[in-house]
Amino acid sequence: MATKSEKLFEQAQQVIPGGVNSPVRAFGQVGGTPVFMKSAQGAYLFDEDGNRYIDYINSWGPMILGHGHPEVVDAIREQATRAVSFGAPTELEVEMAKLVTSIVPGLEMVRFVNSGTEACMSAVRLARGYTNRTKIIKFEGHYHGHADSFLKKAGSGVATLGIKINAGIPSVVSEDTLVASFNDFDEIEKLINRYGNETAALIVEPVAGNMGCVPPKSGYLQHLRKLCDQYGIVLIFDEVMTGFRLALGGAQELFGVQADLMTFGKIIGGGLPVGAFGGKKEIMKRIAPLGDVYQAGTLSGNPLAMTAGLATLRHLKANPSIYKNIETKTQKLAEGINIVLKNKQIPFVINQLGSMISVHFCKNEVTDFKTASAGNNDTFKKFFHHLLKNGVYIPPSPFETWFIADALSEKDIEHTIQCVKDWK
Numbered sequence: 001m002a003t004k005s006e007k008l009f010e011q012a013q014q015v016i017p018g019g020v021n022s023p024v025r026a027f028g029q030v031g032g033t034p035v036f037m038k039s040a041q042g043a044y045l046f047d048e049d050g051n052r053y054i055d056y057i058n059s060w061g062p063m064i065l066g067h068g069h070p071e072v073v074d075a076i077r078e079q080a081t082r083a084v085s086f087g088a089p090t091e092l093e094v095e096m097a098k099l100v101t102s103i104v105p106g107l108e109m110v111r112f113v114n115s116g117t118e119a120c121m122s123a124v125r126l127a128r129g130y131t132n133r134t135k136i137i138k139f140e141g142h143y144h145g146h147a148d149s150f151l152k153k154a155g156s157g158v159a160t161l162g163i164k165i166n167a168g169i170p171s172v173v174s175e176d177t178l179v180a181s182f183n184d185f186d187e188i189e190k191l192i193n194r195y196g197n198e199t200a201a202l203i204v205e206p207v208a209g210n211m212g213c214v215p216p217k218s219g220y221l222q223h224l225r226k227l228c229d230q231y232g233i234v235l236i237f238d239e240v241m242t243g244f245r246l247a248l249g250g251a252q253e254l255f256g257v258q259a260d261l262m263t264f265g266k267i268i269g270g271g272l273p274v275g276a277f278g279g280k281k282e283i284m285k286r287i288a289p290l291g292d293v294y295q296a297g298t299l300s301g302n303p304l305a306m307t308a309g310l311a312t313l314r315h316l317k318a319n320p321s322i323y324k325n326i327e328t329k330t331q332k333l334a335e336g337i338n339i340v341l342k343n344k345q346i347p348f349v350i351n352q353l354g355s356m357i358s359v360h361f362c363k364n365e366v367t368d369f370k371t372a373s374a375g376n377n378d379t380f381k382k383f384f385h386h387l388l389k390n391g392v393y394i395p396p397s398p399f400e401t402w403f404i405a406d407a408l409s410e411k412d413i414e415h416t417i418q419c420v421k422d423w424k
Ligand SMILES: *Cc1c(COP(=O)(O)O)cnc(C)c1O
Pocket: 114, 115, 116, 117, 118, 120, 143, 144, 145, 146, 205, 209, 210, 238, 239, 240, 241, 265, 266, 275
């Protein structure tokens, strides 16, 4: 008999392309039927068929506290009875802006949008307006949302689908996007020495999370900072994934490197659709209505979304030990998986930083897109389905990072390691 997920997927495919509203959800890389979720609590997801899963996706990052955190739920419920949307300024936006600018190094001014894509797209427009230059530089396997300029050698779903994604993108747009490989000191230096004077912005995931988890080599972010300074290039840290996750102040706090602009998403909305971009006042003042770089949004700064973000960030700020705790849990998970996989005689690499972790079935160190792509997909597929069948929900692609939430218990980690151990 068909499961409820199978029936729903069948119906979904009739009316939604691929049956999903974001490509990776379709399980294209691993095959099988995507699981349709019904509810979630703490570290667990419950699907339409009543199965329980330990959640290592956490909505691709936002649910750092776990699902249904009472402070977040209560805040949303209260706000919903007051008002859902005005399209007018609110005190909530002021509170939220004050909070994030107090938390994030160098974030002097901020504007709220509705997604990470919007944040990155707007930050690049701003950098182009500010510098009066057109080219941008990004890294292979890094994902900055689905705006035209970023879909060149991008990570996440683009890498997962493994197809040459360029339909619908004017060549004049993609020609202005230059691509370098991450963690290669010489290549980026050569590229900037050649194109630096025409380059508006360099956008980077300070810790890449869209080709699995790939931390920067020691000194690499400092190297980027130096090169950008040399040529007056706006350095944009895409902290959509790393912001409020690697540390309360994100990767900038962790590595002590200051970007000019930063973009946010995921955790900043506490599970509701929020993105943000901001940074140096001098640059941010060029945004309309103050300046000549246009950016707008009907639902930007939406009260319900601001409320969920505020509750999440306030809880993180009031409980700084969470960062140490989720890092310790993630290390335990990494060590446990490492031990049991070693006994299986298959090549693998585990990358981990803070509460971000990924498992690659390849022989060599994973430091960039090329090495991340060298993994054995067939092995990953089997690994994924074994875990799924045993109630452990990891991302359905080796090009995605697993996220550990505060709600995850030692027992959940032990169960996960046991599942990996039982895998044949
Ligand atoms: C998820 C992500 C984005 C895009 O955010 P959306 O909210 O999905 O548009 C951008 N950059 C990074 C680093 C991301 O991980």
